[in-house]
Amino acid sequence: MTSERVVLDVDGLRMRYGTTDVLHDVTFQARHGEVLALLGPNGAGKTTTIEVLEGFRMRSAGRVSVLGVDPAHAGEEWRARVGVVLQSWRDHGKWRVRELLRHLGVYFSCYATDRIARPWDPDDLVAAVGLTSRANAKIRTLSGGQRRRLDVAVGLVGRPEVLFLDEPTTGFDPVARREFHELVRGLAARESTTVLLTTHDLDEAEKLADRIVVLDGGRIVADGTADELARRIAGEDEVRWTHAGQRHVRHVRASTEFVHDLFRRHGDGITELEVRRASLEDTYLSLVRRVEAGGAAG
Ligand SMILES: Nc1ncnc2c1ncn2[C@@H]1O[C@H](COP(=O)(O)OP(=O)(O)OP(=O)(O)O)[C@@H](O)[C@H]1O
Secondary structure, three states: OOOOOEEEEEEEEEEEEOOEEEEEEEEEEEEOOOEEEEEOOOOOOHHHHHHHHHOOOOOOEEEEEEOOEOHHHOOHHHHHOEEEOOOOHHHOOOOEHHHHHHHHHHOOHHHOOOOOOOOOOHHHHHHHOOOHHHOOOEHHHOOHHHHHHHHHHHHHOOOOOEEEEEOOOOOOOHHHHHHHHHHHHHHHHHOOOEEEEEOOOHHHHHHHOOEEEEEEOOEEEEEEOHHHHHHHHHOOEEEEEEEOOEEEEEEEOOHHHHHHHHHHHHHHHEEEEEEEOOOHHHHHHHHHHHHHOOOOOO
């Protein structure tokens, strides 16, 4: 459930490396408890955007506020309220999972508030990321997907109010992916955590995100719910039917009227009717092709 409070506020963000601009005037907001997915082709600027918001990169221009604070000048207290999932726990191979989480949690205890108990209890946290059976295992014995779950647990140990996830489910098997999606939805629903994630998995974006922001060539080319984007951009549904023993396929904008008309003309002669609405994948591909061809974004 989202409230009106703006937690991420990005206005006119620009990033330049040498003489190359990689982010042009990026503007978006996320509200308290909202899950926002950043989508876009390789090199679109997703990681750069998320790293500026995490306070790990200095922007070239624009205004950025995370929990009301500019990440470029934020202190320890702000950092304790922000969760970042890094892939940096590979070097702690001799540590055990619960032991590492307990150790890292100590740092957050002085940032506990009346509302937010910090740190997250290590046993509850290993359960939340599905690592209970490996809680006493040494990190070097974890599988790739289990290490990635540990990365997520490390990002969560301080019960962050905002969580940044850069391609979080790379290397997850389908079960781990499903559990991770439930974890993120649960964080947003129960803890009102605001989540910004990047992904190349359109299915993941559709399942997880309240809103999707599509970046291409450093510019925002679409911003809305998966349904809004589909309606605004792809617009065409696929209708398949059989008539007089012949299979037909048509792509139409107004499929309901088209189907009415089909039945008016052929009545019971229509069999095996299927209507497929434009998926997020159709929408995304149509959008990226349009941008590549130099057309206006939707
Ligand atoms: N340190 C850097 N110096 C120069 N150019 C950089 C640097 N980091 C990123 N870039 C460039 O900035 C652009 C955006 O990169 P970024 O990593 O943000 O894209 P991305 O959308 O996350 O891509 P991917 O999906 O491949 O991870 C790319 O053209 C990249 O080459």
